[in-house]
Amino acid sequence: MNKSKHREIMRYLIIGVLTTVVYFLVRFSVFSLVQSGLLSVVVAQIAAILFAFATNKWFVFQNQAKDFQELCHQFVLFCLARGFVFLLDIGITLLTVEWYSAFFISIMRLEQLDYTTGLFTLPFLKPYIGNPITLNAFIFALVTQILAIMINYVLSKYLIFKKEYN
Template identity: 35%
Template sequence: MKIYHVVKEYLVAKRLWEVFIYLFFGGLTTVVNIVTFALAYQVFHLNWPISNTISWIFSVLFAFVTNKVWVFQSKTENFKELVWEFSKFVFARVISFGMDMATMYLFIDLLHTGNLIAKLITQIIVVIANYIFSKVFIFKKVEIIEDEKTNSSSR
């Protein structure tokens, strides 16, 4: 655990911890996406659009929890705020899902690459887009403002 704390302190000091932890959980989300796609496509013999949709649903649910709890440490005061945050998350993911489907179509149907190779390529694009959506539009950090009294009393 000592190495973890040293690495974390270093990345926090360089303001890279959030990106690092996002890429870590983004990588895990990609694994969830690819494994569920492969299962749906190869084991259950579903076509690639259905397989891709199933993998998207699983990865969105996984990503919401990990992004909310560990990456952006977002706090919601009540159920209504949680639903609003989840709704924004799903909306942004629908946009990236459109990017995913378009890229899959390009690579599979037009360029005739393998399904899993296409899936890997699309995941790079999707992870970048999703980070931007989550950072800018969905998860808002609450900033703690220092009390002005402590600064004015020292004058």
């Protein structure tokens, strides 16, 4: 792998982590306000998509649109590509947080953890992992985001921000 590709992947991973941070902050802030897994996913996905488009376009792939029409075309493609991950996120959330959370909490034995010690007591983490319900939601949100980073890199590089000479 040449240095240019290596740098691109490193930039993508940095932006992927930052996008994940944006996603988690928005998702769990909304969740703490409204206690709705689906609404928190929708709002977090919108925030993450807007952040990811701008940072991937200009920082990761260093892509300059020729005109406003090309920029709009890229944004629509980006949103459509991210739609797959959005649907994946909603599906995983429905199954693991909304419909069968008790099952997943039980098989992962999350109800047996001591939420009064260690990481669970840190003020900045407690809202996200401080009880079995939020920890279950956090675990599956993390799984989804790891999948999202991998899928979105391929879609962005080879579909949305592809170089003309590729």
